Each structure stands twice: as structure tokens, then as C-alpha cells.
Amino acid sequence: MKETHTVRTVAVYDETGIFAGHCQHGFVLALINMVKSGELAKYVFVLLALVCRVLGPEIVKLILGYDIGCHFYKMVMRHLHTSNLLNDHEFLALVGLFHGTAHDCLCQTRNLPKYQDNVGLEEFEECETFFSESNALAARTRYSTAFHCWQAFVMWTEHKDHFQTYGQLFHTLATKYWHALAIIAEAPVLAWLISELNGTTPTTLEGWLKAEREYLSSLKKEPEEETLQMEYYQALVNFYNAKEAADGLRSNVAGLQFVEESGANRMGAKSATRRFETNQRHVYERENKCLEAVRYLEAHLELVERWQPGAENWTQAQVLVSKHHYQLVLDKLESLVVARLLELWKINIPGTGYKLRKHIAKVMQACSKAVRTALANYNAAAAALKSLRPPLEWEAIIEYSFLAEFDLLRFSRRDVRSEPWAQGSGCAAMDLYFKILQAKEEIQQLNAEIRCLYTYMCNEDLAHQVELYHQEHSRFNSEHHCCLEKLCKEAGCTAVLEPGTALSKEHDVPLLAAAEEEMPDAARAEVLCAAESEVEGAEDVDAETVADSLELVLWIADDVGGDGGAGL
Template sequence: MAQMVLEQQQALAAEQERREALTAEELAAEQAWRDEPDDYVGPTTTYEQEVLDGARTADISHVGKAIDPEAADDELLEDLAEEHDYNAAFSKKQRHTDYRRRRDRTRRLVDAFQVQLGALTDAYMDWSSSASLAASYMPLEEEGDPTRIKVVVVDLFACDLWHVPLRAEDKFVASGLVRQGLFPCSAAVAGVAITTRALEYFRVAQLRCPRLGIQAWVRTMCDVHGVPPRPYLGVQFSVAFDVYLLVREETARRVRAALGRNDPCWRLRNVCPCCTYKLEGETKDWPFLFTCDGNDSAKRFARKTREQWDDEGNPLPRESAERDDSRRAPGDYFISREVVESWAVADEEELAKVRDEDEERESGCSEKWQNMKESHTVRAAAVYDETGIFAGLCRHGFVLAFVDMVKSGELAKYAFALLAHVCKAMGPEIGKLILGYDIGCRFYTMVMRHPRVSDLLNDREFQALVGAFHGTAHDRLCQTRNLPKYKDDVGLEGFEECETFFSESNALAARTRYSTAFHRWQAFVTWAEHKNRFQTYAQLSHTLTTKYRHALVVLAEAPVLARLMSELEGATPATLEGWLKAEREYLSSLKKEPEEETLQMEYYQALVNFYDAKEAADGLRGNVTGLQFLGESGVDRAGAESATRRFETNRRHVYERENKCLETVRYLEARLELVERWQPGDENWVQAQVLVRKRRYQLALDKLESLVAARLLELWKMNIPGTGYKLRKHIAKAMQARSKAVRTALANYNAAAAALESPRPPLEWEAVVEYAFLAEFDLLRFSCHDVRSEPWAQGSGRAAMDLHFKIKRAKEEIQRLNVEIRRLYTYMRDEDAFLAHHARRLHDGHQPQLAHQVELYRQQHTRFSDEHRRRLEKLGKEAGCTAVLKPGTAVSKERDVPTAARKEETEMADAAHAEALRMAESEVEGAEDVDVEAVADSLELVLRMADDA
């Protein structure tokens, strides 16, 4: 009992000293956090008063008897009051009614930590420069009698109560804990703190496994600690984790400022070294290739109030119940909603209409893509706030930016905002942009007709293409205009990086579906930043070598192309490109039927209907009386009258149909200015009959093409990485039903093809699948002349055309990859030297904490350099590789190191080089059995590292 009282008195005295040491601003901030009124002085009812009034029972005295209030003297009551100071913070009587809502408490918590952010960051950088994540928490050994507070310290494998000392230089309790590797769960009253290594382990594990949520992690720690899970434990961990990420972001901001990289557009201008790090002496200014697309998997439910009804029982509109959180997405990955809304257009359909020089037409692709239909773009589920994300990536997979799709489908404003953001950030160094988009044909028209196109592109050359895979579902005319295979300076790029990215980012949807808006942004930004730095950059050399080997495989087919060209009567590359132009002109002629032919077909069909109706009416005109009454023969008179009425009704309908068909025929005759009516067997009749059969053939072909295109997309969806087993089974069942529809459409097509004047051979199932991949359905259509005899419509001609453009793009790919590989080599050397120089500069400038953070950033960046060099050097030994595997000189001078510093680095590198050679020679001389190959590899690695330095 005495020990408990002593500890309580010491805690109260320490708390009183701490509050007295606070400044007026800090005390006001703490009172705001606790939500105490300015005139609050604590409870006025004392313990002795309650005992005297009989409101509570007195404690047992030291002699084991209950204290009688009436017999108690003043001295005893004073002793009781001193031992039980209920005016302190631990008294239940002190607690006043808390009128704050949870959304208010969240805002106050955020504001309280925001005030302390500078001190917390200083403390974290101090701890990071002197501690290690491998060490468990141990309290500091401070001289004298420092102020200590009781804190429950939660680590990975233990949870203990510690008396944590606070240093005098710490202004806040939170910063004092962070300086010792502990992140508190409260800004003022620190009762629980979580170690930095526990937070860091969770952060890294969550980035590597985006499905991992806080609840699962906290329950895992509870199982390890041997305690039952509690709901408040997840809240405490979430608060500490948010503070940890906030401090890390502020630390990264300080590092960027120290390196001179605090420009808002710096990250995007340097997002990919192969795309943006230009070198001197490059013979060609390659365009910047990137892709964008929308993904509706990253939805988030809108938090709303409960349903309420008015007096008449009608439901009232539900208001938003989102917490009052002023935090926004960290970093510069997300484009704000205000900027996105500034690019909204009133009528996307009108903006997307394709206008030729002499006619207006609609693209046939709009019928095949759901995100190009108005009914899909304007529809959004009422239960969601954000309905997905719209992302942009470079051709190597680096994330450029995100856009929130808010209560809508994939609208044009999202792509406009992303394109404008990229154009603004890239600066004048990037002269040409090529965007890959699954509806690039439509989007390019919208960009060119947008009223703010000059603001959008900043006078840049711009092209929008359809993706290599998604382009197979576009009509052939669209492919000849917008497929990457037929565009210069694109190489073998397929513009399908977004699909791979979304297959990975979909893992975030499970833990962000019910989160707050800020935590959803936080999840996507931290994951995208980690992916850029530790996944995409780590695999950058693998991406380059894979693309290079693929291009070499394509170039190896040059003898096949030469053989095909010799078989085609000595066709040249210019001839093959001319065939593509001829095919484009032929397909353009199919986009619209001649008006005269359309009227003739309508007139023919009207005549067929009229003659059928006239024949039926003539058969009824001879029967004037209708059915005879058969009552004399014993037939029921009522039944005969009913049959007569049905007969007369049917005859009236036949006459009306005849008159209606006759009116249609007369109208079309006036349109065609015919003097005599066509009769079956006439020359005009036969010609129109042929045209109608061709139309039926066209309709059957269109139906077959649309079903096969849908089938192809479903097959691709089944192979997307990350698609679950149940979803694949669901798609497989849908495929079985769709295959029946395809077979039915195939049978209808074969029937229509056989009814033609010149019957076409029937299509088999295997041929239909092949047509789906080559997108050659348009070759089965008709024009004014039969093109089946044209060389570009033959199988060998089309194979030669396809192979010619593939080889042409492969040569461009090799040239571009040679530039990108050298850019990567130069970037690795310059970035390492730049970071090393600034780390030493900051250390010499008496900023060791900041220098340590720059050094950590350098280590993160250079950890993949050796692997990059190994992969690229292995590629350089392969036949056909022409890449220059050595650094060049960058155009940008922002990573230049002063001459004196560079000279010092060179001397240090030479000294290290000489020492490595001396040690290697001594080891070789003193060894009996020497692995010469291993020694050579080691020397090569040392020399390369020294040369790079």
C-alpha cells in the first residue's frame, strides 16, 4: 500500500513539473488536444468532503477498522486527503463529459502531431543516425534523476512496461520518445508507444504484400505476445503508423531540399533514367512513350449517415459521414480533384466525333469498347465515392501520376488532366509525346478538338495510339492508322504496362475499400513510391535486356522476309508500305454505302414485301361472302359466326398491309424518280437482289467479328496475373456459353456467304480464331471491286507486310535500347557520385543526421547497380548486341560534382584500386591452389567499382 502511494505521488509530481515546464503555446496546444475549457480548474468535491457527507465509504484504516466520519478528527482527514489526492489526473471525478465526435478527435489528433512535426523529425533523424533496427528497445541511462514516465512499449516479440527517461532538450513527450526509437499513440498523454523497428517491419511487409492490413498485423503480434486481440490495439497501431509515415515523409522532404530537388516537378522530370536522362551526342531525339488507363477495382465506399424518414415515410437524403480530416495525399503522385474538374468537357460524344475533309462519320471502334459508350461513362454506383483510379506509366513501368475517378466511369477529363500534368512537368526537353491508350483513336480526336489544346500540349507534337493487344479488337481501318506497329519511332512497344500494374495494385483494393480517403491515398502513394524505387528500378536492366533479346529474335527473321519478297515478284520494302496505304484506302471506301445503292436495296425490299402482300390480298378477294353458315349441315351457328368474324378481321389486316407496302413503294419510286415499277426478273431487280444479299452477308460478318473480339478479350483476362481461381472459373463458364453464340454466328455467316452470287468459301473455327488475332475480318467485306486478287489481300502478301513492319520496328527498338542502356550506365555513375558528394558536404557542414539520411538514400539507390551491370554485360556478349556499355556525358548538369571533389574521389578510387591489386597479387602468390577464374571475376568487380567511382 505504501509503495503504491509513493509511486502515485511521484507520478503526480512528475506530471506537475512537466506541465509547469511547458510554455504558454505548448500548454494551449495540450489543452486543445484534451479539449479542456480555459477556466477549468478540476473537481471541487474533495475526498474528505465525500466521506463526511456520506457519499462514499471511507477506506480501511491502518488498524484494520472502518473510519467513522463522525468520530474522525481533522488531522486524520488531512492525512487521508494527502495520501489520496483526488484532484490529480487519476481521479474519476476529474473526467468531464466528452462532447467530441470521432471526426473531431481525428482532426485534433492530426493537428496536435502537426504542431510537433519538426521536433519529431529531428528526434527521428537523431535516432536513425545512432541506432539500428536489429536492437531491441532499452531505456537510456541518463545521469542524475531525469524525468521518467511510464510507457507500455510494444515491440515485435515483447510488450513491457518501462520507465522511459525524457531528456531536457525535448520540448514534447512525443519527441522524447521518438528520439529513443518509440512512436507514441497519443500526442500529449503517452501511455503506449510502439518501437520503430516494429513499424518499419510492418511498412516493408505491407509494401511487399499489399493485401496485409493493420488488423491482421496487430492480431499476429497479439498471438506472438500471447494476449487476446482488442479492438483498440488496431487504433493505437494505426495512429503510431500514421505518425511514422508522416515523419518519414518530412525526412524525405528535407533530403530533397538538401539535394536541391524540392521542385514540385522534379520527380516526374527524373522518373525514369532511360526515358528522361538525355546524353550529349545522341543522334536522334526520341519521343517520350507512356501509357494510361483506368481501373475500377480500386473503389471506396462512401461513408453516409443512417437512413432517416420524414413524417410521411419518405426516405431523407443521406449526408456524408466522412471524418473531418484535412490531410491530403503525400507526395506528388495524385492530381487534385480541382485540377481534374477544370478539364471536364460538356459533351464528350460531340468532341469525339471524327470529321474527315468532306464527310462526318463515327468510328466503328466505339461499339466494341465499353468505356467509349455514354451509358457506361456517366454511370456510377451510389454506394461509392471513388470508383477507381486512372494511372499513367512510362514504357518501362515507372508510375507517373494517379487520378481519382470520382462517382463516374472512365471519363475523358481524367486522361486530359494526366496528359496536361505530364506536359507541364516534362519541360521543353521532351519535344514529342506518344501516348498508348486502349481508346487512343477516339482520345486523339478529342485532344485535337479540345478548346485548350495549346495549354494541354504546350506546342508539342503529340500522337495517341491504341495498345498492341487492345488494338486487335479495333476495326482494321483503325489499326492501319493507330496501331503501334505502323508508327515510326515507337519500336516494339506494346503500351500494355497499365494492365500489369493494375494486376498488382488490385491487391490494395481489399484494404482500401472501407478506409478513409486519406488512408486510401496514403496506401497507393507509398506503394507506388516503393514500386518505382525497389521493384521497377530493380528490374530495369531485366526489362531492357528482355526487350533487346526480343528485338534480336525479330531481326533474325529477316531471311524469311527476303524469301517472301522474292516470291511476290521482287517486292521491295517500299512496295510493302504501299500495300498498307492501298489497304487503308480500300477500307475507307467501305465505311459508308453509296446513297443510291442504299435506296435501291430499300426499294427492292419494299417491292418484295408489296408483292407478297398483294398475292395474299388477291387470294382473299375472290371469296366475297367468307365462310358459309353451316347450320343446315348440323354445324353450330355460333361457332360459324365466330369463324366468320376472324376471317373478316384477317382479311382487313391483309388489305391494310398491302396498302401500307404500296405507300412505301410509291415513296421510294418518287425518291428514285422511276417511271416504271420493277418486276421480278428485270435487270434492276437482279442487281438490287445481289446488293441485298451482300448486306445480309455484311451483317452476319459484323456479328461474328464482334463475338470473336469479345472472346479474345475474355481469353486474355483469364491469363492476367492475380486473377483468382473463382473468377477464372466464372469466365470459363461464360466462355462456354459465348462459344455457342460464336458457332451460331459462324453458321449464319456461312449460310449468308453461300447465298451470294459468287459464293465465298465457308469459314472454319480455327480460321475464325486466327482472324481474331490478325484482325482481318475487313478483308472479307465487299467494295465496288473484288480485292481478293490484290497482293496485299493474299496470305503471303499479308505475312510479308506484317513481318516487314515488325522488323522495321525491331530496328528502331535496337537503336532506342542502345541509347537507353547508355543512359542507365551514365545515370548510375552520376547519381552515385552526386549523392556521395552531398553526404560528405553535409557531414563536413556539421549536419551529421541529414548526411546520414542522404547516405541511406544513396545505399538504397546503389544496391541494384551491380546487378544492372551484370545483366547488361551478359547481354553485351551475345551476338547482335551493339550497345555501348560505358557511361556518357549527361545533357543536364544538375548532378555535376565540383572539380575539386571529383579529383579527390578519383584519388581515393585510384588508391582503392591499387590496394585491391596488391592484396589480390599477394593472395595469388601465397596460394598453392588458385581459382584463377574466381580471382579474375573479383578483380573485374573491383576495377569496375573503382572506375565508376
């Protein structure tokens, strides 16, 4: 086999990075090798399947934050394996907080965490911190083998989880708690903003969010009725042009005369005739194709008579088509400018950090190029219209601070300058309202997490004492088993090697109080018997674990020695 064919095939499996999944506290849930194919959705499918398999039916609602969370939910529901895993869970795929500064406004209103229930103040940006800290490993593993590079990364991850993430867990929870309390303390500010907006209630603010979604969705496509009329008009124009060309060709064919050529001119005349016949066939086919399109649209629009040039409906459709291109470029420009204004407003929010401001500024610089292109297309389309449309300059756009100042919006299909959610005070009230809602949910979630952390710390001490007690007494159990089995095999021995029930409950296996009272004696005996069996088999499991570990060490040593690599 040629090397050029195998190099590309083998290179597909080259590791190019790490795909990591984290919980909301920063602990690593899974690490997955990314091969040369790059970051694909399959890695998230693996992570999602792993979480569902480990947690099982205990998890009620699973919320995933991902860069393409706006599209990932549909991918998960279409996937056969993951859709079956999530049948028993309430699944929600969102985007990270920084995603809002690099995507369209419609996606923000649908998939940002601050507009979702039971999410709290979670940002879903743990991977940014994780990979920022892991950059220190790059210099140490630059010339390492794939095995040692992966080994160093795993060891660093374990150290980070055990000593950094867990060591700062209380600080993380406390910081979130203080942040939530600070947001809730701004409730008087929200009340003042609502009082300034006459007739506004919390329910009204939620309605504004829906209105903003509907408006942004309307910019994605044109009205269906206008679209059909313009398609029919364009089909008629194409048909009349094709019919005119076909009629002219028919008249030319009728006036042709046969001239017999001989010699060298005969071959040239034959080629010219073939070209003429081919062109004639194409013209007739184009005419028939345009006629079929016209008939299809007439049946779809349920038209009785065909539109004729100069008629009223023809003129109206002609005006719509004339404005079609202008409306498209206007919608594109409007969408970009609205997104820019909303992101510009985010920069001026009190409490926005320096890094977040820089990040938003860089994204806005990249978006400015798209705005300039859309602006040039708009000015060209506006100049082509017979009606007067004022040209727009770049200097005017960059001076806008609110949607109400965007005068060009009055030429769009819907004037939104007077909408309350487009005003500065309305945007501030909506943002603060949803922040306070999320802060209250965050407090409830943190109360449960703090209780779990405290219980975990208490259980850790108790588990350590139980383990010490078990190690002291279980070391002789195997010898006791052997001696008792030999004794029972002796003639005349009537002893029975079956677990019994202790007279004192202090020696029973710990059970829940309610279950212990309701459980019958026979069922309690089965539980005690199973618990005793687990204690007896613990030493066998430890022996098997040690044997497996030794076997793994020997296998790695043989593998490294055979390949000529460095030892561990």
C-alpha cells in the first residue's frame, strides 16, 4: 500500500486537544481526546451519555451549557441513543454567557441562561478558566510522547480537583451567595424603574421579552403573501421574456432559405446548423419551463385570470419587487445595527468587568466590518429607488446609543422606535428584573448545595472511622472462615454457618429508622445476610484489585520496553 494513502488515514487519529466537561462548581466530569478531526458534536454526545449513565434516574433535570447549545438540542433529540437516554430527564441546552456577545440577538433571547428557569446565575464558562490555567502545561509537554502528555494532563487535573477546586469550594459558594444577595438588594432600583415606566408590571416585562423575540424573528424572513406575489410576478416576467425570444426565433426560422454548400463550406455550414438547432431547442425548453412555473404559482394562488402588463395587480407587484432588494438590505442592516446597539449598551452596564468589556469590544470591532458592508449595500439600493430614501453614513451609526435614535427603522416593515423594550429605561428594567429572578433561584440552589457540602464533610469523617474499624477487624476474617469451614466438616459437628439475627440492635447493619420499623424479620435477615457477605468479600475484592494493578504495571513495563520508550 502506498504511503501517501496511509499517512492521511493514520493522521486522522492524531490527538489535537482535550475536550473537557465540568460541573457548575468546576470539578472535571470527563476528559476526552480530540483527534485531528477537530471539535465535533460527537464529543458532547459522549459526555452527555456518560453523565446520564453515571447519574441514572436520580437526575431530574439536566442543563448543558455549550458554545453551539442553540443548535445542539435539536441534534440531541434527533440522535437515537441520546434521545432514549434523555426520555426520563428534562434536558435543556443553553449557550455560555460570552456567547451573547458573539451571536445574534434572537439566539440571546432564547438561549441565554438569564432568561431560563432553574438556572440561577450560572455562566456556563468553566472551560474558559480551566484551559486558561492548563496553558502552563504546554511548555512541559511540548516534546513529550502522547502517553506522557496525557499522563501529565490527567495528573494535573486530579491535583486541581483535589487541592484547588475542592479547596476553594466554600469560597466559590460564598462568592456566589454574596453576588446573589447584592443583586437582590437592587430591588428598590427595579421598583423605581417600573414606576418611571407608567403601567408597567413584572408580567409586562416578560411580555416585552416575547415581543422582542417576535420582532427579531420577523427580520429573518419576508411575509409569505408578499413573497408569493413577487415570485409570481417574477415568473411572469421570465415567461414573457422567454416567449418573446421563442417567438422571434420562430419568425427567423420561417424566413430561412435552404442553400446547398459544397466542399469545405459544407462542414462549416453543418456545424452552424447544429448550433442553431441546439440554441432553438434550449429557447423552447426555457419557454416551457417558465410556463410550468407560472401555472404552478397560479394554482397555488388560486388565480382565475393571468396578470397582464399594465394591470393594477401587475403594477402593485412590480412595486413590491422594486422594494424587495431594498427591504432585504434594510433588514440586514437593521439586524446588525440593533445587535450592535444592544451589545454597546452591555458595555456600559455597571459592574461589567474589564476583561468582559475588552471581549465585547473585540467582537464589536469584528461586527463593524459586516455593518460597513451592509451599509454600502443599503445606500446602493436606496439610490436605485425612485422614492427618496436618505443615504446613511457610518459616522451616524456609531453615534447611536439607543434604538429610538435609529431613524432608519421608520422605513422598515414595523417601526419599533416607540416600543418600550427598545428604550434605554425599558432595557435596564428588563435586564434587572430577570437578574433578580435568577438571583432568587441562585439563593435556593446555594442553600441546598451548602447543606450537601456540610453533610459530605460530616460523612467523610464518619466513613474514615468506619474504614479504620473495618481494617482492624476484617484482617482476620479469612482465617476465621477457613477454620470454621474445617470445623463443620468434622464428624459430629452440628454447627451451622449461617448469619443470625443479633438480639441487640446496636450490632445490626445501619438501616433507616422508618424502613427498619416496617421491615419484617425475614426481610431484615436477608439484608443482614447480604451485608455480611459484602464484608466477607471485601478482602477478596482488594486482593483482585492488587492483582489487576500489578498486571497493569507489568503490561506497561513490557509495552514501553518493547517500543524503546522511556520508563515510567
